[in-house]
Amino acid sequence: MLHALAHIRIVLVETSLSANIGSACRAMKTMGLNDLVLANPQCDVVSDVSMARASGADDLLQQCRTAPNLAEAVSDCALVLGASARSRSFPWPLLNPRQAAQKALAAASQQQTVALVFGRERSGLTNDELAQCHAHLHIPANPDYSSLNVASAVQVLSYELRMACLAGEVDYQWSAVREEPPASHTQMEGFFSHLEQALVDIEYLDPNNPKLLMNRLRRLYLRAEPDTTEVNILRGILKQTIKAASGKLKPK
Amino acid sequence: MLHALAHIRIVLVETSLSANIGSACRAMKTMGLNDLVLANPQCDVVSDVSMARASGADDLLQQCRTAPNLAEAVSDCALVLGASARSRSFPWPLLNPRQAAQKALAAASQQQTVALVFGRERSGLTNDELAQCHAHLHIPANPDYSSLNVASAVQVLSYELRMACLAGEVDYQWSAVREEPPASHTQMEGFFSHLEQALVDIEYLDPNNPKLLMNRLRRLYLRAEPDTTEVNILRGILKQTIKAASGKLKPK
Numbered sequence: 001m002l003h004a005l006a007h008i009r010i011v012l013v014e015t016s017l018s019a020n021i022g023s024a025c026r027a028m029k030t031m032g033l034n035d036l037v038l039a040n041p042q043c044d045v046v047s048d049v050s051m052a053r054a055s056g057a058d059d060l061l062q063q064c065r066t067a068p069n070l071a072e073a074v075s076d077c078a079l080v081l082g083a084s085a086r087s088r089s090f091p092w093p094l095l096n097p098r099q100a101a102q103k104a105l106a107a108a109s110q111q112q113t114v115a116l117v118f119g120r121e122r123s124g125l126t127n128d129e130l131a132q133c134h135a136h137l138h139i140p141a142n143p144d145y146s147s148l149n150v151a152s153a154v155q156v157l158s159y160e161l162r163m164a165c166l167a168g169e170v171d172y173q174w175s176a177v178r179e180e181p182p183a184s185h186t187q188m189e190g191f192f193s194h195l196e197q198a199l200v201d202i203e204y205l206d207p208n209n210p211k212l213l214m215n216r217l218r219r220l221y222l223r224a225e226p227d228t229t230e231v232n233i234l235r236g237i238l239k240q241t242i243k244a245a246s247g248k249l250k251p252k
Numbered sequence: 253m254l255h256a257l258a259h260i261r262i263v264l265v266e267t268s269l270s271a272n273i274g275s276a277c278r279a280m281k282t283m284g285l286n287d288l289v290l291a292n293p294q295c296d297v298v299s300d301v302s303m304a305r306a307s308g309a310d311d312l313l314q315q316c317r318t319a320p321n322l323a324e325a326v327s328d329c330a331l332v333l334g335a336s337a338r339s340r341s342f343p344w345p346l347l348n349p350r351q352a353a354q355k356a357l358a359a360a361s362q363q364q365t366v367a368l369v370f371g372r373e374r375s376g377l378t379n380d381e382l383a384q385c386h387a388h389l390h391i392p393a394n395p396d397y398s399s400l401n402v403a404s405a406v407q408v409l410s411y412e413l414r415m416a417c418l419a420g421e422v423d424y425q426w427s428a429v430r431e432e433p434p435a436s437h438t439q440m441e442g443f444f445s446h447l448e449q450a451l452v453d454i455e456y457l458d459p460n461n462p463k464l465l466m467n468r469l470r471r472l473y474l475r476a477e478p479d480t481t482e483v484n485i486l487r488g489i490l491k492q493t494i495k496a497a498s499g500k501l502k503p504k
Contacts, residue, residue: 023401023404026399026401026404027401027404029394029397030394030397030398030399030400030404031393031394032393032394055399055401056397056399096415097411098415139411140415140418141282141283141414142281142282142284142414145282145308146282147278147282147308148278148279148282148407149278149279149307151404152275152278152279152282152403152404152407155400155404155408156407156408159349159391159411162392162393162394163348163349163350163392166392199489201496202489202495202496202501203492203496203501204489213485216482216485217485220476220478220486221476223476223477224472224473224475224476229468230468230472233465233469236456237451237456240454241496244453244455244493244496245496245501247499249454249455249497
């Protein structure tokens with residue numbers, strides 16, 4: 001699905017700070033986007049500041065195109081989504097970034113060109129510009145301070161686009177990164193017997209009054225889901241512990 | 253669920269650019285986060301540049317705390333997630349930002365303090381710092397250019413935390429059957445020091461050739477997220493083990 005990102009364009013409308021254009025390039029490139037169009041930029045596009053902010057994404061900065069206005073910037077697009085503060089006065093179809101990414105990818109995967117549009121630093125998109133969009137996209141923000149930097153907004157949307165592409169493709173999990181599967185039931189029971197013996201030998205567990213100790217330890221170790229190598233390490237430790245308890249360590 | 257955000261801390265380790273600290277404040281505040289701790293910052297925290305970047309989030313900048321290192325910054329935290337490039341050489345539990353947000357909120361909603369940790373601009377977190385984390389979080393990025401700005405990374409995670417709050421999509425199973433919260437970072441580090449000593453005493457760990465043993469054991473025990481009672485049991489076992497190794501058990 002990552003190839004669909006080639007059909008997604010970021011459009012910045014009347015950006016006034018060169019730094020934000022550079023940061024937007026960096027945000028896009030980290031997520032695999034590369035089509036940037038600037039609608040009537042109000043600052044130098046390629047400058048020391050924008051180059052520094054773009055960091056290794058200066059190629060996007062050099063390649064980006066300008067257009068006189070939003071309409072020209074998105075003229076070939078089949079789907080245009082415009083970033084907006086939530087408006088209740090004149091509601092438009094409204095998507096959060098995750099929904100916007102899914103909608104955008106569905107179109108992009110059919111080779112349709114899609115634009116995600118971001119407005120001016122202080123005032124966003126005008127009502128006329130918002131009315132050129134198929135839907136509005138809203139980043140849910142703190143109502144007491146909703147002022148995302150424009151490049152940060154580009155970062156969030158670019159990230160959601162990449163996540164949507166990767167959905168189901170990358171295996172992330174709490175216990176996923178395993179080199180081997182968890183130990184078998186038999187291996188775990190062998191470990192617990194061994195553990196119990198060692199605890200008796202070091203006089204931590206009183207076999208005549210065991211209480212809940214072994215159950216507490218079972219719960220703890222089972223929660224960790226040790227693999228075979230880990231069980232072998234733990235049993236190696238127990239073997240040495242038993243040896244120590246019997247006074248058979250080499251004298252120091 | 254938004255109140256849970258009060259229990260989530262952002263930790264920046266050895267940040268070298270004042271601008272990034274300001275931008276991180278803005279990123280946090282837009283998403284409703286306000287607890288920022290700087291571990292050994294390498295630049296002025298409050299400066300003209302950081303104030304300008306913080307924009308209306310200068311209150312966070314003024315309030316943020318500093319700590320001499322990561323361990324101090326997260327000493328009271330029950331869950332520590334560290335941002336990392338994906339490593340295949342010594343894999344740790346790995347979460348994407350969405351999973352990390354869910355895991356963090358599940359803990360935060362139980363009043364546990366959670367830290368999301370971000371490393372140096374050029375080199376990220378060290379291996380020692382990563383080994384202090386329960387899991388690593390990885391922002392899936394373009395393999396050809398994966399260099400997210402640190403404040404952009406904070407923006408993405410803060411956004412995911414807010415989305416998770418708003419969607420009510422928290423997986424409570426993580427922290428379900430627990431009688432008490434996980435042990436603090438300081439308690440876990442105390443346990444690991446104790447464990448290392450015991451392993452040397454029983455001659456299982458050669459201090460002159462430690463290899464990866466401690467890291468393997470750290471990963472195993474951190475995965476289990478022991479609570480305070482469990483850590484106390486484990487340390488009771490270690491105390492008896494050390495006693496056994498010194499030949500001080502009562503003769504049978």
